[in-house]
Amino acid sequence: MTSTKDTSPLAAVSHLLSFTLVVGGGSGLLHEWWGWLHFMGFVRFVVPDGYEVYGYVVMVVLGLTVGAAGGALSDRSRGR
DSSP states (O other), rough: OOOOOOOOOOHHHHHHHHHHHHHHHHHHHHHHSSSSSOOGGGGTTSOTOOOOHHHHHHHHHHHHHHHHHHHHHHHHHHHH
């Protein structure tokens, strides 16, 4: 099985970082609001105490931005 999809290493890293930020931020928000689904426990060390909800929202927005930039990089490398 071969894949014709050429992804640059920078685009692949940005997609992985985007996934981690979005899932970690979403998991943190669900944990803060409802007290369950503490899926990615390491994100609690990333945000400052007292500003958890704001930090998790920033993580989700930053993840979406990094994902969009990675998509633009992969489109640019393919010549679109």
